[in-house]
Amino acid sequence: MNDPGIATFLLIGGFFILMILRVPITFSLAAAAIVTATYLNIPLMAIVQQMVQGVRSFSLLAIPFFIVMGEIMGQGGIAQKMIDLANVFVGRIRGGLAMVNCVDSMFFGGISGSAVADVASTGSIILPMMKLKGYDEDFSVAITVTSSTQGVIIPPSHNMILYSLAAGGVSVGRLFLAGYIPGITLGLSLMLISYIIAKKRNYPKEDKVSFKQAIKIFRDAFLGLFTAVIIMGGVITGIFTATESAAIAVVYAFFITFFVYRQ
Structure with a gap:
């Protein structure tokens, strides 16, 4: 033995x-x-x-679909549009780019469901911007990595799908709904900490965006944000499962990337 x-x-x-x-x-x-x-x-x-x-699990198929969707949207320029939209909301606050980093992770994490996809797509854009504006490198990397964890909590979350399978029959839709409050709370907490550090280190504010520019930015980012509506709306209303919503979201992301944004 x-x-x-x-x-x-x-x-x-x-x-x-x-x-x-x-x-x-x-x-x-x-x-x-x-x-x-x-x-x-x-x-x-x-x-x-x-x-x-x-x-051999139908539910597990949702995870590679969400990963593919996140890659398509990240490579298709949608990550930049999310950053621009986040800048409209919080850019003019002290330490604006750090705030933008947190808000963008809420947006992109709520679309891809992956912290890795968030860091890979948005980190490559926002880290050079923060360095150019005089942010310390250690702070920039720390806030980028930490804020990306919102993707694990804010739906659609890969971990919630795995938990649903492990627990045996727990509703994925209810798990998704349960992730919003802690995910947003985490994001707001990170923004508060970023503001305190920015105030202490005198990090800059971003330029104020005009109303006309804000409308244009929102219009450009709307189709990307609508991906989250497709995923969550379908799952919560019971129109389709998490796996089906992920597959539909991949097709939608492919369409808007190659035929609408053309990037």
């Missing part, structure tokens, strides 16, 4: 040793799992069956 303690060490210890050796996480997990399964004499066919069973 194989020792469970040794098996645990092989799984966890092997993973961390490979991570220390700078092996990519994917390969570290796979290698540790294979070594542990071999030690426990688990049949190869059983491992394959469990792997297939783990991904």
